[in-house]
Amino acid sequence: MEDSNYKLTPLSELGEFGLIDKITEGIETKNKSTLFGIGDDAAVIQPGGSKVTLISKDLLLEGVHFDMMYTPMKHLGYKSAVVNFSDIAAMNGKPKQLLIGIGVGAKFSVEAIQELYSGIKTACEVYGVDLIGGDTTSSASGLVISATVIGEAEKDDVVYRSGAKANDLICVSGDLGGAYMGLLILEREKKAFQADPNIQPELTQHDYILQRQLKPEARTTVVDILAKEKIKPTSMIDVSDGLASDVMHLCKASKTGCVISEEKIPIDQTTFDLAKEFNIVPTVAALNGGEDYELLFTISQDEYDKVKEIPEISIIGYMTDASEGERLVTSDNNSIELVAQGWDALKKK
């Protein structure tokens, strides 16, 4: 990369308005609810009929949420958009519009920011979302990415965290722990590189877990499947902090307890093998790793027959009375207290 640095355009050459012109070039809006996108003091939207508007925002900071050393700008843009789409999926809705604010230090080139936006735009295309606004400014330190997503759902279809009842089944889509193993691989190769810059990173054979970490997807397809099967979850959240922490969010909001069965937690074979290599119990990666962006939800027991036939969904436990606490039944059949050791950005490590 360093050899070609002379071709890169410093941000100061374009200025804020020049950069905005460049990154918003060719953006067209497609959703009917988007009345006016980029180019004014505010964007204008109007969801049709009885629909409600869902809104969520996320802040991603360099050195906290991502490490520029191993995060390609395009992937970072894609992930920044997708983790927000995931919040809308977690409400049983569909993402429709996105606003992106960036704070960018002088070390970044115009081309790097274009790469970032290329990832954001790709995510918008894949998920049918309109990029309708944002804010661009300089940063005195690292890269700051602030995303706001707007989604839609019929009012009666919205699923909150708070609707679960005792005996509801706890379900999760896809598999868990992969994103965390991807992070461990990247951190390992970073350390190896720092010790000896001449060695090549060993990233082959880790495609799946690296993708889980660097380019996750939002499970809007699961929202579609649930709608098609006419299943309305009683509560739902996306797995961003780790299964343990996120199921406890559902319990807290729903005023229930839970029992999670360790052997039912879905773990991909590559995640399993790599966890063993790192001397980590694979389910610990699933319970505390986070960033998998799978959907964790509860359903009434009446829906069991429908759900058990859906390959994308695993039933991993059930809700209980709050008085029974939050429990994990281990593979050797011990019942232990579930402890959330999910990533908390503010707590001391």
Next chain:
Amino acid sequence: MEDSNYKLTPLSELGEFGLIDKITEGIETKNKSTLFGIGDDAAVIQPGGSKVTLISKDLLLEGVHFDMMYTPMKHLGYKSAVVNFSDIAAMNGKPKQLLIGIGVGAKFSVEAIQELYSGIKTACEVYGVDLIGGDTTSSASGLVISATVIGEAEKDDVVYRSGAKANDLICVSGDLGGAYMGLLILEREKKAFQADPNIQPELTQHDYILQRQLKPEARTTVVDILAKEKIKPTSMIDVSDGLASDVMHLCKASKTGCVISEEKIPIDQTTFDLAKEFNIVPTVAALNGGEDYELLFTISQDEYDKVKEIPEISIIGYMTDASEGERLVTSDNNSIELVAQGWDALKKK
């Protein structure tokens, strides 16, 4: 402050979820369109009837947009909210909901963040806005504040930047240049303090301009006045970059030129006197200073009789054909090209 540091609570003691619980304590939503606020993966809103939803976001970064040395946390919170409300006013709408994301370094105490939120909540109360969500994370460097505002307007009432025609009158609310003079005073006293920490800052007699800089207001009252007088501007923007830059945004979007009359630019006496003290032409502070958050808008000439009676509004020029360019007629009757030297966060100083 240092003497009482021992009483302050480090952020690490609470963690992310503890901090969120603390700052969201007691928040209630009041607007009918707010269906669900803080506490889930996304907030849920539904504007009534034929209304449209307006959305805007702003990123405020320590060391770029504010200096912690002279910015009280409570004022900073208030300003972060209000500059976003101003974007909604600039669309001729009313702000209704706010989401706040913060990234906060270890140097901040829980109490400091509570002060910040106290300012945000005060702004929400004053403007009738519901705080409905956000994101809280640690920052590896300075304080990051990301705000997203949601507003409402009847679809036909929305005013864009692009609707002005040649001969439309250019109007501005309130007075200009004060916020910039406030910044100069604060910077002067900061330098004096850095040279000799024992001297007291000279801030008395500067209440008005300091308030313009540290605790600006959004001109939602002007939106009300225009509605009451049944005046719909043909184009509108808020003065955040400076009059010159912002009128040029209207011209660019509306494909017009403009003539601004220097002697018509409204400048408060304290701004005027202080500009003289700093050896600055007062109108230059108004043209290039920015951050006044007044509304700059155009109206059809037919509305002249109605507008000239409104004390909050000054008529400062008129739109022309694009071919005539953007002009300033100076007080000594020279016509010069209007140049935007507004604050551009990405350009080299």
